[in-house]
Amino acid sequence: MSTVIEMENVSKVFGKKRAVHSMSFVMERGHAVALLGPNGAGKTTSIAMMLGLTKPTSGRVRLFDGDPKTAAAHERIGVMLQEVSVPPRLSVRETIDMFRGFYPRPLPTDRLLQVSGLTEDQKTMAQKLSGGKMRRLQFTLALAGDPDVLFLDEPTVGMDVASRRAFWDEVRTFLRAGKTLMLTTHDLQEADMLADRIVVMQNGAVIADAPPESIKMQFGGRTVSFVAGSDIDFERLRRLPDVTDVQTVGRQVTVRTQNSDALLKTLILESWDIRDIQVHGGGLEDAFVRLTEEGGEAQ
Ligand SMILES: Nc1ncnc2c1ncn2[C@@H]1O[C@H](COP(=O)(O)OP(=O)(O)OP(=O)(O)O)[C@@H](O)[C@H]1O
Ligand SMILES: [Mg+2]
Structure with a gap:
């Protein structure tokens, strides 16, 4: 070449x-x-x-x-x-x-x-x-x-x-x-x-x-968002192995994860009290935002 x-x-x-x-x-x-x-x-x-x-x-x-x-x-x-x-x-x-x-x-x-x-x-x-x-x-x-x-x-x-x-x-x-x-x-x-x-x-x-x-893969991650029912244990949610961050606005919850498939499986198999589940991100834009927020730790 x-x-x-x-x-x-x-x-x-x-x-x-x-x-x-x-x-x-x-x-x-x-x-x-x-x-x-x-x-x-x-x-x-x-x-x-x-x-x-x-x-x-x-x-x-x-x-x-x-x-x-x-x-x-x-x-x-x-x-x-x-x-x-x-x-x-x-x-x-x-x-x-x-x-x-x-x-x-x-x-x-x-x-x-x-x-x-x-x-x-x-x-x-x-x-x-x-x-x-x-x-x-x-x-x-x-x-x-x-x-x-x-x-x-x-x-x-x-x-x-x-x-x-x-x-x-x-x-x-x-x-x-x-x-x-x-x-x-x-x-x-x-x-x-x-x-x-x-x-x-x-x-x-x-x-x-x-x-x-x-x-x-390195910086993308995904977000899983849902509406939480009254039974939800936020402390446990934060401690789940695939969760990197949890944001809440009223009952609307946005969870950042490196592995949305694994997180969804856990949430469903454990019958978490949630509805209207949506998965977003994983795109280059998401990765770019995190990369530039971190300000060059990638090198
Ligand atoms: N001729 C110049 N004289 C003085 N400063 C300059 C000159 N050209 C660029 N700069 C400065 O150098 C830096 C880099 O500018 P540059 O145009 O390369 O950025 P860029 O990544 O192309 O940005 P954009 O996405 O806005 O096009 C900026 O701070 C800009 O103000
Ligand atoms: Mg330019």
């Missing part, structure tokens, strides 16, 4: 702000990595350093085993940054054609228009597109050079449900061709669906780096 990105002990300081701290990271070809973290965690700064757009304060970054700033590296990548503008006074089609001109083997314009879902808007001035359509155009521009590696920084912000679905279908097609993806998103369901590796950043540092399944 060949290495696409390599970061060695990379830090970035803006004035007094330490945006990224001692980040070491390797991404191999064919992988789909989701870089997650709260606002200000350092995701965009990390991506900017991977692309050679921001110079690290210390440490070393390699893209395709070379300097990220070289043109040879850029011919093979497509980028959708968080904040971008399009050139003024060009229509959607002209903008796509202009970007195609930057690459040696661009995709056909009509295929790119189809990806963007903007065929009907091809004569519209790109700058006048709505927020969601602009995001779709930017995705298309990232694909213009038929890249091997895509960097997408919060790509779906502002997209409506249908555009979002069409967008993820395109990303899946891209990945099926064995290509490589670096994605940031605050939509953890999307990250879970697509990524084979989740990297969580907080306060500039990587606090977890694992496949989604292991992150969910």
Whole structure:
């Protein structure tokens, strides 16, 4: 497997702000990595350093085993940054054609228009597109050079449900061709669906780096909630082996557990006085919340 990105002990300081701290990271070809973290965690700064757009304060970054700033590296990548503008006074089609001109083997314009879902808007001035359509155009521009590696920084912000679905279908097609993806998103369901590796950043540092399944297993947990009858023994409930936390609001009880199946069996076999049982969670979002609340104890 060949290495696409390599970061060695990379830090970035803006004035007094330490945006990224001692980040070491390797991404191999064919992988789909989701870089997650709260606002200000350092995701965009990390991506900017991977692309050679921001110079690290210390440490070393390699893209395709070379300097990220070289043109040879850029011919093979497509980028959708968080904040971008399009050139003024060009229509959607002209903008796509202009970007195609930057690459040696661009995709056909009509295929790119189809990806963007903007065929009907091809004569519209790109700058006048709505927020969601602009995001779709930017995705298309990232694909213009038929890249091997895509960097997408919060790509779906502002997209409506249908555009979002069409967008993820395109990303899946891209990945099926064995290509490589670096994605940031605050939509953890999307990250879970697509990524084979989740990297969580907080306060500039990587606090977890694992496949989604292991992150969910380690930090996910589930909640079992029910309405308690008058006979319920809360002290015993708290002491059950699979219970990690119990919250009550009136008669409504929410129990956190690492093993909801075992807990449910106990509650039912012992005929606990409960009704309206519901099981929630176990998703990446739940794991993410706990992971970032714990503030990096995962490493
Ligand atoms: N050019 C800059 N000058 C000064 N501070 C900056 C600059 N760029 C980023 N920062 C700071 O560095 C930190 C990390 O910012 P970054 O944009 O990388 O976060 P992020 O994880 O992408 O957040 P978000 O989820 O909001 O996009 C923040 O505290 C931010 O204010
Ligand atoms: Mg960002």
